[in-house]
Amino acid sequence: MAIKTISTQVFEGQKPGTSGLRKKVKEFQRSGYLENFVQAIFNTIAPCDGHTLVVGGDGRFFNREAIQVIIRMAAANGFSRLLVGQGGILSTPAASCIIRKHQARGGIILSASHNPGGPDGDFGIKFNGDNGGPAPESLTDSIYQQTLSIDHYLIEDAEDVNLDQLGAYSLAGTAIEIIDPVADYADLMASLFDFERMKALLTNGKFRMCFDAMHAVTGPYAKEIFERRLGAAEGTVINGVPLEDFGGGHPDPNQVHAHELVALLNGDNPMDFGAASDGDGDRNMVLGKGFYLNPCDSLAVMAANAQYIPGYAEGIAGIARSMPTSRAADRVAKKLGIHCYETPTGWKFFGNLLDAGKITLCGEESFGTGSDHVREKDGMWAVLFWLNLIAVRNQPLGEIVKNHWTRYGRDYFTRHDYEAVNSERAADMIERLRGQLPDLPGREFAGLCIESADDFSYTDPIDGSETCNQGVRICFDNGGRVVFRLSGTGTEGATLRVYFDQYQNDPTLLGQDPQKALATLMDAADQVAGIIEYTGREKPDVIT
Numbered sequence: 388m389a390i391k392t393i394s395t396q397v398f399e400g401q402k403p404g405t406s407g408l409r410k411k412v413k414e415f416q417r418s419g420y421l422e423n424f425v426q427a428i429f430n431t432i433a434p435c436d437g438h439t440l441v442v443g444g445d446g447r448f449f450n451r452e453a454i455q456v457i458i459r460m461a462a463a464n465g466f467s468r469l470l471v472g473q474g475g476i477l478s479t480p481a482a483s484c485i486i487r488k489h490q491a492r493g494g495i496i497l498s499a500s501h502n503p504g505g506p507d508g509d510f511g512i513k514f515n516g517d518n519g520g521p522a523p524e525s526l527t528d529s530i531y532q533q534t535l536s537i538d539h540y541l542i543e544d545a546e547d548v549n550l551d552q553l554g555a556y557s558l559a560g561t562a563i564e565i566i567d568p569v570a571d572y573a574d575l576m577a578s579l580f581d582f583e584r585m586k587a588l589l590t591n592g593k594f595r596m597c598f599d600a601m602h603a604v605t606g607p608y609a610k611e612i613f614e615r616r617l618g619a620a621e622g623t624v625i626n627g628v629p630l631e632d633f634g635g636g637h638p639d640p641n642q643v644h645a646h647e648l649v650a651l652l653n654g655d656n657p658m659d660f661g662a663a664s665d666g667d668g669d670r671n672m673v674l675g676k677g678f679y680l681n682p683c684d685s686l687a688v689m690a691a692n693a694q695y696i697p698g699y700a701e702g703i704a705g706i707a708r709s710m711p712t713s714r715a716a717d718r719v720a721k722k723l724g725i726h727c728y729e730t731p732t733g734w735k736f737f738g739n740l741l742d743a744g745k746i747t748l749c750g751e752e753s754f755g756t757g758s759d760h761v762r763e764k765d766g767m768w769a770v771l772f773w774l775n776l777i778a779v780r781n782q783p784l785g786e787i788v789k790n791h792w793t794r795y796g797r798d799y800f801t802r803h804d805y806e807a808v809n810s811e812r813a814a815d816m817i818e819r820l821r822g823q824l825p826d827l828p829g830r831e832f833a834g835l836c837i838e839s840a841d842d843f844s845y846t847d848p849i850d851g852s853e854t855c856n857q858g859v860r861i862c863f864d865n866g867g868r869v870v871f872r873l874s875g876t877g878t879e880g881a882t883l884r885v886y887f888d889q890y891q892n893d894p895t896l897l898g899q900d901p902q903k904a905l906a907t908l909m910d911a912a913d914q915v916a917g918i919i920e921y922t923g924r925e926k927p928d929v930i931t
């Protein structure tokens with residue numbers, strides 16, 4: 388066996404977005420494309436000698452090939468130990484857990500999360516640091532700089548490793564361990580939640596639940612935790628086998644893409660509880676009987692009830708939410724007398740706050756919730772949190788949330804996505820809005836008067852780093868807010884996201900359909916920004 392030095396040429400555009408580098412599979416299959424990015428990571432974190440690296444992915448098409456390349460490159464770059472998920476599988480939160488537990492230098496996670504997979508779908512790669520969290524912007528910027536000047540990479544000339552067989556191998560002095568992807572993670576969950584109580588709920592013969600793994604990475608985790616450790620009936624987990632193309636579906640847990648699950652919670656004889664996760668297992672959608680739980684509300688209710696959960700019984704230090712997420716959690720923080728931080732979109736911005744012990748819970752409107760137990764959002768964790776809460780409070784999910792609204796008021800929220808729109812037109816729309824910002828306050832649209840308008844920027848309270856242009860937000864005098872931003876995870880054209888939220892505390896107006904409650908705000912948004920004109924679309928592609 389020998390280390391080979393391979394000459395390579397720069398590929399344009401290897402700049403990580405909201406969560407790693409995401410491109411079409413076809414792009415990643417170009418000779419040297421993956422290798423360049425991996426070498427750029429290793430160059431940035433060098434020296435690699437003597438360190439442990441965690442490697443795994445969401446099982447999508449090209450996952451196994453990419454892992455074989457990464458194993459040979461990691462060995463050539465001097466890592467002493469690699470921990471690789473069996474079958475190439477590691478959910479994003481499990482990878483974070485394993486990095487922390489085994490004191491690794493970091494991990495490489497292969498996933499394009501909620502984006503579709505298969506030969507014509509998407510692929511992605513991200514690096515997480517030794518705290519188990521996504522690389523902060525300073526690091527992703529350095530990796531990107533490396534990709535702009537790279538001219539060679541190192542790779543071991545060796546056979547493929549058998550990814551399916553648990554055990555230890557040696558490759559040119561590097562110990563390679565194929566590990567159970569579920570065990571460490573399931574143990575961590577058992578340490579946070581009251582499994583006995585949840586087991587009693589799931590086996591009482593009355594409570595019926597379903598978990599939809601959407602043929603993505605959480606299948607093996609859900610089967611181990613729900614069906615084996617918590618005693619739920621076999622078949623509780625549906626679409627539980629990870630497939631390279633996610634069965635042709637979109638592994639995005641929202642009401643549009645998880646319609647099979649939504650049907651089980653509605654109609655005749657609905658179930659009591661349903662949940663789904665995304666491609667890499669960091670998102671969650673939670674449903675009650677005939678009830679949809681908005682992720683913004685989920686964070687707020689969790690914060691208000693954390694004391695019921697063993698892992699958080701001592702109370703929470705603080706909360707953080709991404710800027711476009713509704714302000715429901717802020718109200719809870721205020722009541723608890725703790726701080727609620729507002730960060731840019733993307734989990735990497737929570738890392739410093741979690742490491743510094745400033746926050747215990749955090750979340751995003753995009754079906755992401757998590758805590759300081761790892762440094763990623765965590766789909767299964769959120770589902771377990773809710774099950775534990777339902778078991779302790781002995782109330783249906785919908786009732787718990789409605790009680791919360793009665794106490795705190797309701798922050799109506801919805802997000803409208805316009806997918807794969809013309810990139811230039813989308814950029815023009817945002818540019819025009821930015822140009823208008825100073826003149827907007829005081830102007831009226833659809834009968835609503837604008838109170839303030841800005842482009843969100845963030846100064847990290849721990850390291851002082853600044854992040855600008857994170858979304859145009861417009862606040863109206865009735866308390867309503869609209870946020871406009873372009874997605875940093877899409878791979879085709881641009882995706883425009885428009886977020887709406889509005890507070891309501893009139894007890895007779897807490898049960899409306901958000902699309903109706905926010906209708907005036909939507910009219911005002913279109914009048915300010917010209918959404919229909921710039922996108923050429925009459926209505927959004929996805930509403931969540």
Ligand code: VG1
Pocket residue numbers: 405406499500501502665669670709732733734751752753755873874875876877884
């Ligand atoms: C989206 C979400 C963001 C989330 C990110 C990664 O980013 O809006 O909240 O953190 O996806 O989630 P964007 O830039 O497309 O809006 V995951 O589950 O795809 O890693």
Ligand code: CO
Pocket residue numbers: 500501665666667668669670
């Ligand atoms: Co994800």
